[in-house]
Amino acid sequence: MVTADRRPPAGAELVPTWRGSGRQVRRLWAAYAISQAGSGIGTGALPLVAILLLEASDWQISLLAAVAGIAGAAAVVPLGPWVEFHRKRPVMIGADLLRGVTLLSVPVAAWAGGLTFGQLCLVAAAQTIGTILSSAASTAYLKSLVPADRQVLVNARWESTMWTASTLGPPAGGMLVSWLGALAALLVDAASFLLSAVTLGRVRHREPAPAAPANGRHSLAEMTAGWRHIAAHPVLVRLSGHALIFGGCIVASTPLIAVLMLRDLGFSPAQYGLALGVPCAAGILGSVLAPRIIRRAGLMPTLLVAGAARCLWMAVIPFAPGTTAGLVLIIAADTLLLWCAGVFNPAFSTYRMRAVADGYLARVTAAWAVSSKVAQPIVIAAAGVAAAVVGARTALLGLAGVLLASMIVLPWRSWTTPDPAAGIGPGSATGARP
Template identity: 75%
Template structure:
């Protein structure tokens, strides 16, 4: 009879407790729960403002603007703090912040104290939590996942997001119909509480994060994300491309609604079909992304996918108000989201790999803040163009802008033998230069 060694048993328990695959699954479940709640609660605050506070169109627009501006202003000093502290506690805190903010809405309504000002504060808190969580989770995943599995894990995260975006809003609509608009805000709050609890159950001890460089001023630390992007030739071009692409897509959404519902005379049911059905293509694209990346290579997928997703918006304003026109719109949106579903995991993987560990959270925060600032500007410009020339012309203008962003993509990084040698040499020199500067606290 063999008597197990107590030390071996203890070591086995330790390995089981700190199994990275188990921890990754826990983080994935936490992300899925929060995304499911966000999908169900999509548009919860505007619905509450409209249905319970009788808010005007201007106030509903102000709600979104306040959230973006407040989140951007707050995250600038918060970005370095996220960078130089452990990431999982930051993600938990961000979940609890969003839970508390959203839970205050039904509580205030039940007490008869709900105001539009409170909704603005809640929207701002939700935005701050979202940006902080995104910045921390990007760095956390890079720490948790081996480099050769980053594309696969990013594709799973992307698939989860697309699935929640596809299934969540119909469920939220049913909840609103059955229980009122407060139900979706409450469901979203519960999802963030559950996500925070799931993250808290992870027992892995993160390594000490990098400390700030000696002698660096706080303003320099706050802007380090943008400066890091500007200094990297490929990230710089991807940054410009992504800002313009995201702004054009967000700006096109209300214009497509005006075109379909007013100009082309489609029913709300047809508009809902055109809005929801193509999301399944995003799920499919994200599922296929790891295989495509493995076969074609990360940079080829990044460049071809980035260019391909810019080709389809121009079809939508050419559609007539017939069943064939509806098929054109659904087909164009499906192709766009399929390309985006493949591109996004490749992009997330490249950004993780190309950004030094001591800058990743600030780069992710800078990317998110810039998008929140650029998107309202693009929406306003497209709205003015639609008011002057009509929704169809404004959509054609956005399609033309998207085509120009294909040129911005970093085509010089197309994988050739020479580029691979240069990339490997630069990566070696960067690691050699940065290694002595890492100052964990």
């Protein structure tokens, strides 16, 4: 692991205690839950506005998604060092305000008769920028606030909150859109970010002074430090690479599964919605159980087993027939996949917190998010081309094969070679009960 080449920040010697930080963590969690709930309700609202109010074409909707990912991620790269070398709570508040105000500008412009497709693209990019900045700052902020023996528990709570919002938010947003229109969902999403910013303002935590840039370092070196830090860590680079492949394949599989179920297998939209919604509960359950599993099995075994297990289930879906049994098979496969992902994600977040040296965590988190935002559209495009040539079922089999192959990338040697960053498990010094 690369050693930080800067002085320990002032205040770094302050070790947080749960008794003193528990209330602040609950406030921080409340802010996250509020913003996630709004984002769940506002899922797909920007494309709906483009379709319903601007009569955007198919290629414009695709462009909107591409701009949100690639342009927004590119804009974050030079901001990574800025987040690292500034206090994190103001960054989190600013990211919420950025997302809330830009979303609010859409209904205002629509009511004034001046809404344009270009504005929607700018708003979409601003959402990506705000999301990555918030994630980078909050990860470093949480590490300074939460004791090491509570990090798994807190990361699991964040994960289950995300899964709950992803499960309940879209149906609620769909009903809201059907009653009041797409602008109503955007208003709720914007309000959630503004309320989250207010809630963050109530968090009282003596945040350590941020690290200062090392003298003589070029700005380009600072901007790429997150990627270089990941690459230099033999375990983190494998875990990150595996997670990147998994995320790309899962995102790319979503439209292919829709084509397979609705066109090739003849399932109804209601059945397709059932297949999307029911498995999400498994993600919640997996994240709730993750602290107990990690405590008993250890952090690294949990990462390896859950990481490998979540790659198995997509291979089942292309073989499902267009019958009730096929529908059950698809739901069961997706349920097992998301349960494993629900266990893996908080374990991965905890490992990354511990493995990354002080003064790098915000940039490492931002680098990971930027890589995901750039890689996912590429994988989606490749899968779409494959589906056009060989069909959705065969393209899904290809993605399943990539997932199975990605199991090799996992750091299996760490199973028998203890990694100090793992730090939780039977006999571990930091294996205290959460």
